[in-house]
Amino acid sequence: ILNVEQSPQSLHVQEGDSTNFTCSFPSSNFYALHWYRWETAKSPEALFVMTLNGDEKKKGRISATLNTKEGYSYLYIKGSQPEDSATYLCARNAGNNRKLIWGLGTSLAVNP
Amino acid sequence: DGGITQSPKYLFRKEGQNVTLSCEQNLNHDAMYWYRQDPGQGLRLIYYSQIVNDFQKGDIAEGYSVSREKKESFPLTVTSAQKNPTAFYLCASRTSGNYEQYFGPGTRLTVT
Numbered sequence: 001i002l003n004v005e006q007s008p009q010s011l012h013v014q015e016g017d018s019t020n021f022t023c024s025f026p027s028s029n030f031y032a033l034h035w036y037r038w039e040t041a042k043s044p045e046a047l048f049v050m051t052l053n054g055d056e057k058k059k060g061r062i063s064a065t066l067n068t069k070e071g072y073s074y075l076y077i078k079g080s081q082p083e084d085s086a087t088y089l090c091a092r093n094a095g096n097n098r099k100l101i102w103g104l105g106t107s108l109a110v111n112p
Numbered sequence: 113d114g115g116i117t118q119s120p121k122y123l124f125r126k127e128g129q130n131v132t133l134s135c136e137q138n139l140n141h142d143a144m145y146w147y148r149q150d151p152g153q154g155l156r157l158i159y160y161s162q163i164v165n166d167f168q169k170g171d172i173a174e175g176y177s178v179s180r181e182k183k184e185s186f187p188l189t190v191t192s193a194q195k196n197p198t199a200f201y202l203c204a205s206r207t208s209g210n211y212e213q214y215f216g217p218g219t220r221l222t223v224t
Contacts, residue, residue: 004154032211043116043215044202051211089155098143098162098206099170100213102154 006090006103013080014111020076021106023090027071031093034100035064035075039086047075047088080110115139116216118203123221125197133188133219135203144186145204145213148172155202161186162208190221197223 005024013019025033032051038044048057053068061078077084087107091100116137125131135144146158157170161180175194180186186205190197200220204213 034211043217046212046214049211091155093211098211099157099160100155102156104152104154 004090004092004101004103006088006106008106009104010107010109012109012111015081017080017110018076018078019080019108020074021088021108023073023075023103025071025073025090025092027069030068030071033066033068033073034089034091034093035073036089036091037086038089038105044089077108080108082110082112084108085110116203116205116214118201118216118219120219121217123219125221125223127223128192129223130189130191131197131221131223133190133201133203133221135186135188135216136184137186137203137205137214137216138184139205139207139214140183141205141214142183142208143206144180145206146170146176146178146186146188147202147204149200149202149218158188158201190223197221 003026007022034049035047036044037047048064050066055066057064063076066073087105089105090103094101119134143162145160147155156172158176159170159178161167164183167178167180177189202218203216206213
């Protein structure tokens with residue numbers, strides 16, 4: 001059952017624009033929320049793992065927030081660059097085991 | 113360099129033949145995973161292994177088999193019983209105590 005929802009499905013922005021996407025998940029039995037970046041012809045790469053309500057994490061121009069009570073996480077990219085073009089995947093742990101349930105991803109294209 | 117390797121990158125087989133996809137890691141990770149990606153679907157877990165000589169079925173294990181005789185290696189066999197084997201297959205690994213999964217480059221299998 002796909003219970004990790006990501007929106008939008010795809011996004012086209014201009015270089016320099018800031019953007020954000022959403023990951024929604026069931027708030028019950030929450031354990032951890034993951035964000036991965038998957039560039040074309042490369043392997044998915046972990047960006048963030050968040051476990052606590054209110055968590056905010058940052059890596060360069062990319063940041064993420066987590067709201068476990070309402071079941072959503074936002075990923076923000078400030079000043080998008082063409083190299084940010086990728087599919088951004090969200091996943092949650094299925095309970096306290098190490099299996100992940102994945103969303104379909106948001107495909108970001110940054111036009112120079 | 114430490115990492116996960118999958119070979120080959122592209123694989124073609126005739127229907128009715130079994131085929132084995134290779135996954136090797138030199139990260140000293142305990143857990144390893146096999147995922148499948150199809151267009152319009154999120155990553156789906158086929159099999160995973162938490163330790164050597166132990167593995168569990170994921171969400172779509174039918175038609176697949178695995179072995180974990182060595183910590184570094186987790187080969188996946190796609191048997192003739194798998195109804196729709198054509199897909200992109202990703203292998204991942206994770207160290208115990210850490211949530212992040214590290215991915216290989218994937219193998220694209222085409223069965224005709």
